[in-house]
Amino acid sequence: MSLRAFHIVFVTVSTLLFVFLAVWAFAFATDRTGTITTLGAVSAVFAVVMPVYGMCFYKKVRNIVL
Structure with a gap:
């Protein structure tokens, strides 16, 4: 898993955790x-x-070719 994909997954999981905590x-x-x-x-x-x-973050890194 690339660092970019890990970052997107981490942001998604963090968002879900914040929603859970708020609810x-x-x-x-x-x-x-x-x-x-x-x-x-x-x-x-x-x-x-x-x-x-x-x-x-996604807008910034979508043009980066690894």
Whole structure:
């Protein structure tokens, strides 16, 4: 697996993890502490930022020939 493919897979898995954490923190967490709410908010932000980063990375490296 090339470094480019690994990077795209890693960004995808990271995005899915952030989505899971945000859903868990806001919908399924039994404790509503400040830490859990902060975790959910940060995860929601990064669930949006990671695909944007992935698209920027893909645009940058798609013309690189290995």
